[in-house]
Amino acid sequence: MKKIALVLFITVLFFYQSFADEGMWLPQLLQSLNEKQMKKMGMKINASDIYSISKSSLKDAIVSFGGFCTAEVISNEGLLLTNHHCGFDAIQNHSSIQNNYIRDGFWAYNKGQELTNPSLFATFIIRIDEVTNDILKGVTSNSTEIERQRIIDKNIAALKTTIKKESYQDVLIRAFFEGNKYFCFVTETYKDVRLVGAPPSSIGNFGKDTDNWMWPRHTGDFSMFRIYAGKDNKPAAYSADNVPYKPKRSLNISLDGVKENDFTMVFGFPGRTTQYLHSAAVKQIMDVLDPAKIAIREKALTVIDGFMRKDEGIKIKYAAKYASIQNAYKKWQGEVLGLRSKDAVGKKKQLEALFEKIVLAKPEMTAMYLNLLKKLEEAYAEIEPYALARDYYNEITQKIELGNVTTQLRSVVNAFEKDGEKGFINAKTGVLVSLENLFGEYDVNVDKKVFEVLMKMYVQDQKAANISPYFTTLVQNNNYEKAASAIYDQSKITSLESIKNLLNGNATDVVEAIKNDIAFKLVSDMAKTFSDNVAKKLAPLQATINSLQRLYMQAQLDVFSDKNFYPDANSTLRITYGNVKGYTPKDGAKYDFYTYLDGIMEKYKPGDYEFDVPAKIIELYKKKDFGRYGVNGKQPVCFIAANHTTGGNSGSPALDAYGNLIGLNFDRVWEGTMSDINYDPTICRNIMVDIRYVLFIVDKFAGATNIIKELKLVSKTKR
Numbered sequence: 001m002k003k004i005a006l007v008l009f010i011t012v013l014f015f016y017q018s019f020a021d022e023g024m025w026l027p028q029l030l031q032s033l034n035e036k037q038m039k040k041m042g043m044k045i046n047a048s049d050i051y052s053i054s055k056s057s058l059k060d061a062i063v064s065f066g067g068f069c070t071a072e073v074i075s076n077e078g079l080l081l082t083n084h085h086c087g088f089d090a091i092q093n094h095s096s097i098q099n100n101y102i103r104d105g106f107w108a109y110n111k112g113q114e115l116t117n118p119s120l121f122a123t124f125i126i127r128i129d130e131v132t133n134d135i136l137k138g139v140t141s142n143s144t145e146i147e148r149q150r151i152i153d154k155n156i157a158a159l160k161t162t163i164k165k166e167s168y169q170d171v172l173i174r175a176f177f178e179g180n181k182y183f184c185f186v187t188e189t190y191k192d193v194r195l196v197g198a199p200p201s202s203i204g205n206f207g208k209d210t211d212n213w214m215w216p217r218h219t220g221d222f223s224m225f226r227i228y229a230g231k232d233n234k235p236a237a238y239s240a241d242n243v244p245y246k247p248k249r250s251l252n253i254s255l256d257g258v259k260e261n262d263f264t265m266v267f268g269f270p271g272r273t274t275q276y277l278h279s280a281a282v283k284q285i286m287d288v289l290d291p292a293k294i295a296i297r298e299k300a301l302t303v304i305d306g307f308m309r310k311d312e313g314i315k316i317k318y319a320a321k322y323a324s325i326q327n328a329y330k331k332w333q334g335e336v337l338g339l340r341s342k343d344a345v346g347k348k349k350q351l352e353a354l355f356e357k358i359v360l361a362k363p364e365m366t367a368m369y370l371n372l373l374k375k376l377e378e379a380y381a382e383i384e385p386y387a388l389a390r391d392y393y394n395e396i397t398q399k400i401e402l403g404n405v406t407t408q409l410r411s412v413v414n415a416f417e418k419d420g421e422k423g424f425i426n427a428k429t430g431v432l433v434s435l436e437n438l439f440g441e442y443d444v445n446v447d448k449k450v451f452e453v454l455m456k457m458y459v460q461d462q463k464a465a466n467i468s469p470y471f472t473t474l475v476q477n478n479n480y481e482k483a484a485s486a487i488y489d490q491s492k493i494t495s496l497e498s499i500k501n502l503l504n505g506n507a508t509d510v511v512e513a514i515k516n517d518i519a520f521k522l523v524s525d526m527a528k529t530f531s532d533n534v535a536k537k538l539a540p541l542q543a544t545i546n547s548l549q550r551l552y553m554q555a556q557l558d559v560f561s562d563k564n565f566y567p568d569a570n571s572t573l574r575i576t577y578g579n580v581k582g583y584t585p586k587d588g589a590k591y592d593f594y595t596y597l598d599g600i601m602e603k604y605k606p607g608d609y610e611f612d613v614p615a616k617i618i619e620l621y622k623k624k625d626f627g628r629y630g631v632n633g634k635q636p637v638c639f640i641a642a643n644h645t646t647g648g649n650s651g652s653p654a655l656d657a658y659g660n661l662i663g664l665n666f667d668r669v670w671e672g673t674m675s676d677i678n679y680d681p682t683i684c685r686n687i688m689v690d691i692r693y694v695l696f697i698v699d700k701f702a703g704a705t706n707i708i709k710e711l712k713l714v715s716k717t718k719r
């Protein structure tokens with residue numbers, strides 16, 4: 001008994017203490033929840049300097065970049081800083097054999113040279129308000145999930161019409177704490193965002209896949225854009241007459257760097273985390289779901305890599321696809337490793353024991369939450385085979401391009417069945433554009449081989465009910481190679497040319513021909529099998545879990561009422577803070593918190609795909625020509641800190657105690673990628689490029705002094 005009490009006591013202590021660095025906080029609540037602690041940790045400004053609706057604050061310099069990354073305004077002419085990997089699509093779109101900006105970099109030496117990007121946008125957050133009561137009005141504890149959602153959708157639609165905003169602003173209402181709270185965001189979206197500069201990939205993506213998710217790191221992962229506005233400074237569609245946006249706020253840039261233990265903040269749009277799961281859910285991710293996805297991706301990556309190494313054309317075509325498959329593959333491995341090594345399941349179980357104890361001690365809580373943990377555990381056990389089948393199906397059908405081609409063609413078929421000839425023609429035009437892109441990054445031999453190895457897993461690793469009966473008829477004697485050849489030979493949807501031919505003719509005949517194509521039939525049968533035998537069972541189980549998790553979230557807020565809670569990331573604006581520090585990745589090793597250009601030279605492999613270094617950098621290094629950006633004869637490159645970040649935080653500014661820009665967030669360390677599920681202050685670190693390395697590249701490497709002149713550089717030590 002004494003032992004249990006001690007364990008519980010330690011759990012409580014850990015639970016409340018571990019919050020020093022953990023958390024992705026809502027900016028409008030900093031004053032009430034975090035300001036005191038932030039100041040204790042070293043912050044020298046006030047919460048109202050970070051978020052305010054009555055004066056300009058740091059939040060006015062932060063944008064959601066295209067909805068998938070973060071960027072910040074760094075000049076009074078709307079200059080934006082974000083990551084190279086966030087701007088990559090834009091850089092790739094402007095690249096050609098003649099102007100290979102991916103390989104060589106791109107710099108606009110005046111505004112006339114900046115390049116437009118039709119689908120890119122930048123969204124500012126004007127204000128954030130809680131609207132829980134309005135949104136949950138009419139919802140009762142007896143509402144079914146479907147009823148609940150219907151009421152919420154209705155309330156959201158009604159509230160949107162009453163929110164005070166300007167005509168050029170938008171309103172967004174989002175659920176927090178698993179739907180226990182709702183917040184409303186008034187936003188301004190600028191749609192004319194132009195490319196200003198990007199270093200060559202040998203700087204912006206130095207170390208590529210080998211170094212991705214790793215520390216020590218030496219990547220100059222940045223690119224620059226500019227927001228353009230109408231003459232009235234308001235959002236406007238692209239026009240040659242638009243003018244550089246005049247921001248309410250732009251960030252000052254500090255040349256002073258950071259020391260160990262310095263206070264830092266990261267301000268941005270983290271995408272998705274799941275911090276409040278039941279231990280059974282964490283165990284399922286760690287033991288079942290992540291390993292399955294890792295195994296599938298490993299097979300696909302091995303195939304693609306084999307082709308890329310042999311063929312230069314394939315290497316270019318598959319570069320982005322390979323990087324994106326590899327990114328999550330490597331992250332999940334780190335996640336499993338971290339969850340295991342830090343016993344995340346054990347910790348959750350201790351927390352659950354404490355929860356149970358408190359619930360049982362208070363009759364009103366007992367009435368509400370008794371058996372909740374048991375129900376969650378049972379629900380996760382029940383959903384497991386379906387969740388696994390879902391991940392199998394999604395991973396496999398998305399890795400095989402034939403699956404994605406079928407999805408496109410199905411939209412043509414559906415449009416015909418709904419709106420006849422007219423629908424067909426409309427859909428066909430759009431689909432041909434998408435397929436043009438898809439086949440630009442496609443090679444039939446690669447896809448056939450990926451198909452062969454993944455479809456083998458699809459059959460061999462799954463129970464019979466989840467397997468397409470049609471596919472079973474196409475495979476003889478477990479010969480997947482032969483089956484793949486037969487399908488790819490017969491199908492008319494494995495090249496853009498043959499699809500164009502297929503789509504030519506009158507709608508009725510074309511739709512008939514699509515429906516009879518062997519590959520289309522196969523992928524459609526896989527979809528039907530999945531829908532009948534997995535999705536239909538998964539949906540109600542998922543609804544049960546959602547409602548139990550919502551109750552469990554409310555229960556945690558209730559039971560641990562002394563604790564400060566932060567909501568899971570949901571692509572809304574958050575601030576995270578922590579101190580600069582190294583870490584111990586494993587027994588016997590200790591990592592420093594800084595890297596220098598010297599490390600780039602150590603990693604340098606002439607002509608290598610990942611570790612080549614531009615000649616100009618080598619020259620500057622040899623001459624130690626670092627200008628104002630070096631310290632003691634060395635050029636800082638990257639640093640790490642204990643800020644709690646996730647995907648979407650890429651491109652977020654790293655700010656010092658005064659709110660000056662000191663770095664650019666772009667990654668996390670591998671051992672700590674489990675921070676999405678279980679943040680651990682001992683090994684979770686975010687990785688940032690030192691802003692002085694960014695400036696060194698812009699100024700000394702690219703000679704883009706026009707950009708440097710726009711910036712406001714500050715320093716306490718004279719430089």
Ligand code: ARG
Pocket residue numbers: 085205208209212213323324327647650666667668
């Ligand atoms: N790991 C980082 C993030 O999740 C950077 C990814 C881009 N770099 C790459 N080599 N794929 O997005």
Ligand code: ASP
Pocket residue numbers: 069645646647648649650651666667668
């Ligand atoms: N690299 C991630 C991003 O692109 C950041 C992270 O996951 O730490 O947002």
